[in-house]
Amino acid sequence: MSSFASRKASALSAFSSSPYTCGEQKDASPIGAIDKPIRELCHILNSHPSYFTLSTCSGRIAVYSSPTATNASTNGKGSGTWHLSSHEPVELKKFLSLLPLPENADLEHSTALLHISCLDFPAAKLLLKIALASGFRESGIVLNSDSSKITLAIRSTGLSISTPYSSSLSREYLSFWLCTANEKFKLNAERLVRLTKNIESELVVKPYTVEGLRWERLPDLNLVDFCTLRYNKTIYVLGGYGPGPSNNKPKISSQIYSLSPPYKTWLKELTPFKGLTKHCGCVKGDVGLIFGGKVGGSGRGDLYVWELEGKRIKGLSTNIPPRWSSTLTALTGDNFGVLIGGRNEFTVFNDIYVIDEFYTFTRVQTKGDTSCLLTPPQNVKTLKTKLESLNLLDKKYRITKTSNNLMAVPIVFNEASPPSPDLGEIQKVECMFNKLDISKNSGGKKKINIKDIVEAHGGDWKGSDKVEVLGDVALLPGDFDVSFLSNLPDQTTFFTEILELTSSSKIGKKGYVKLTSEKRRPNNILLYPEHKEKEVTGEGSEGWVCVKDNGVWQWFDFTRVMFSRGNISEKIR
Template identity: 25%
Template sequence: MEATEMRPRATNARHLQSFACLRVRNLKTLYGSDDIAQSLGRYTDKDKSPIGCVDRKIRGLVNLINRHPDFVTLSSCSGRVALFDPSGSSAGCAEAVSEGDVSRGTEASGKGRGRWIFVTHDVLPDLGERMIGSLREAGRERRRRRQNHPTAPDDEPVTCKHEPVLMHVGASSLEAGKKMLHIAKSTCAMRESGLVVTDTRVTVELRTTGTSLCLPLILAEDSIQPSEEYLKSLAKLANERMLQNEALIEKLFTSIQSELFDEVPACGPSLENVQAGFRSLPPLNLWKTAAVVLPRSGGDLDVLAFGGQGVGPEMKTCRRWDSILRLARRDGEWALGWDIIPFAIDESGQFQFVTRSATYRLEYSKGLGAREGHSACTLPGLLETTELIAVFGGRTGGPLSPSDDLFFMEVSSENGEDVASIRRLAAVAGTWPEPRFGHSMTALPERCSSPAHGRPLFAIAGGTGVLEGLPVVYSSVYLLTQITDGQTDVNSLQWSRLDDMPGPRVYHTASLSPCTDEKDSHLFIFGGMSEFDDPFSTGASCPSFLYPLQKEIRGDSEIVDGLGLEPRLGSASCNISLGRHDLTLILGGVRHPGSTSRRDDPPLTILAWRGGEASNLDEPARLVSPDGSRVDLGSCAHHCLLGLPPSDGVPSAVALGGGVPSFSFGQSYAKTHLIEVCHGTLAGAVNETSVRAPKHAETSTSEHEEEQGGKPVDVEVDVVYVAARHAKQAKTELESRNVFDRRFKMVKVERGGGDQSIAIPIIGFDDGLEEALSGLLLGRGREVLPPSSSTLAKMKQKR
């Protein structure tokens, strides 16, 4: 199937003379460049909105409109649920925190009075509780205001609002504006949309009041007038309106794409100049762990790691772990360290696991049990508010202690704290897989479903078990499927054993071959070894191959050759998309002892897929770090590689865990990295990625670090180097540009030739900064710095 792309449809209308300047100015404000393809949709921090950037849920639509030469976005809001206090003061007011994008209290309508006491752009499961808490605080503020100003006029009502999507779009001509207005009013039923036409500008206002809400809640004094039950039902209604709003955004996107763009054969950038940017994240220090990415609302996410062997983030004794460790990303910023999610306590012993289409009874489990060599994946679409996590197998002791445990896990909030509910799935129809470790576990999308065979959830392949008291490597493949009885419409879970792989395989990696045709659903199997504890079995006996999943197309597995892929033991892989290209990233692993490859060969392999076939890049991807130094992955084996949900147009993945034991030199661990893949230079994209404590989390990661390790943990950060006599001047300049990182101390360091200089922590680096520090700057790089005194004081206060 030929790859295609969407190209703006040409128009013959004459552009307003002022439109070109307007378009260039707005694009540079949004993206830092008037070339969207070059900027990859990454936004600057110059946005004038309260949150400082385009709402995440509308970014795809904003990017689409700005790709068309006849239009440019002027302002936008993805829709929100808000509580507004017209009598409140914006000065010194508390922040209104939501799970997604966060808006500070702001002036209303630019008139200097009133404030938003709560704002969210997302569907929130606990919206009712959040609204009640914000209303109570507003009531307390009103009471204090009356006590301090008893003769002040009566307060106006606090209102609850749902405001749908709103956009203002500049058009190049009246004809172009009418075309956009027609799409909004006739195709998307946004009947309140209109045109504002002047001599120099045509503005299209895209708006609707079809799902709007505006209800008074606090009418007099400080009491909440409606009951809490009413407020919770109102929150439920607001969430439903937000879902309708999201559907409207999607409809507007598809309508603009179909009316203003043409589908043409793809001729976008090739894969000849691909770079992979590596940014250090807090180390996990565990090998043979299992990990998943758990998306949150508003573009936030959690990277969760389960069990494994090693010293862990605490850097204490090496052991096998029974913990769920989390690395959080909030508002685009990564936490300073890993924290532990506690297990939920449930004495009932039973649990009703309710999916969208069935209910299953599971057994309560106090935890996963200390284990390594297990695997995990998320199962999207089964639960209403979050993603279900499945964990299978592993070993709880030596090589003769494999497990066949299957856990289902859900992370939810209890009393403001995230907890993990662990349930063991015991009763499933079909043939249960043999106990094993070192296997692969691959989640399967809904497109792999068929009426005859149900919806497959995940596939288990290979691994090591025990046969007659000795370790044995399996070639078996199992599928867990949700089956629907055609007569009763009752759903059940069923294991089924598929045809074996071409040969036994353990410590390999598997990913679903990227495709859109359900009949081409294959597992791509790479590396591993065919005999336990024999690294020489990593070579010719473990070629890469495609394994067909669908029963109706199952035949001989297809050996993938001609790619120049040398098998490796303990690699990790994941899928991402770079523009029109579907890519598989393969990272790290141990080469065959007799390998002829050079030791300095890149540890990252990138495969490009087209029409169900994979090809290696003509040139290996260039690996870069923010300061241009060599990328240090550490002992990159038996680790995890997780593709991240698309964010700001830059495809990315996280490499975590990994390492090897050594009786002579002790344990050696892999580094944790954020990997961003891009055409051409990645300098801007990588340098903008920050690693900071979450702005709005109730419990900071720094506090977890202090509690877990007994003392604060030093962190590797970006720095600039200056002479000691210039340190104060450089710091003042950095503070004036808001790039001095106050969370860390400046320290003395020795650089080349034994000269001493001062390392000053910074947030990002650009050409303008280099010019500002002209005559002072000795260089830039990364250093491990201790927390500043102010950071320590905040941590102690929170404790």
């Protein structure tokens, strides 16, 4: 079996020099070369290690005569006649000059089409997602018999046209359809440009450029192990060790230096400061905090509050063990900041403290196997991307929803080098993860075994073992015997165990669709919580759920509406 690399090399070697220019090499298309509008996209795909193109067409306007019974090819290919094949809009004069033509001729507008060989299934899924988002709604993945070859077909038939073209038709009729084909051609070209840009932005890693940036050397500071704060456009440096800007005798600095636009000279601030090294700080609003540090061989546990407008500093004692080399980061919300880690002569700390608006330190209790950051659901994607870029996302665990509707994102916490949490408000840190199990199904979903719960409560389970989670509702299978519940001494405990297992807030039972003389109706029922005396319909009803299916949010009452997860392209259409 040939490898992906060898198949790619063989396919690309068919081109004499570059497959993206019309050189000596010919292909099987009517123009004998790769279509010009699609060459850039072919270059992007063939330059990527996970893809190469098999066949492509940028879209065309064509007049084609189908083969007759006497000259049809035995293999279904190579017959018929191309009277016109254009990869740009066609003028009416040129179009009508083709007449007369055989009665079996057709005017066709074909949209862009690409067949792409993919390295693996994740690579194919990524490209498919981009294609669907770019408007190619009929795209799909094709596997061979043993799944060793994965091909992605990018296509869309919504702009296609096929209509008869012959001398027996009026000029007005032919002119109308040519005008329509030209309009469809322009829309197809715009869609192809959009696809190219989306694929390039997703697959091509562009180098950083300094275009538009102005670089200037700052004046020498001649200090190390200092604390830096930035307020408005001024940079402040507190403490540190060295000769300083004035090149005096090296010593621990008890000065505060500032550098303001145009950033030419370091100035001494009149505000006095204690000589420290390896301290940390942050700014929130017009207040700066400086914590800890090192004096000689000993650590400090003091907190300094600096009013930046009034240029006043006051020191506060804390109950934090003395340390240096900590990280202090400002937070959004009511709390001022978070202090992470540090070390002293004997210990590397892995503790975390939140500093409130009154500058009180509260230690965040951690438990479990790993640390995590808690964030609202709408911020999960941004936080996950940031953590991945910093190599701080712990991929051994999955992101989990907490009891207070926050999302717990697992992080790698290196005690010797605590990370800088420039990632928004950290409310608390605790572990509530299940380790990823590669033996589970390919979708990574947790297998919910309702049978064990029923049997643990003395029931006899004979039905299906599949539980579907729909929004915040756990749907028991349709053959679940509801009469079992009447024998339970405590139904609430039974339902609570299912809710915890499925991370749901409601429990329902699937029902078979009712076939009435008027219409088909669902037969789902709500088991827990119990129905209220006064029935509410619509939003706010007990059966109201919110489901995200293929990126589309849908709200409905599951006891009144039939819902199925299906083809997103058809639903949007």
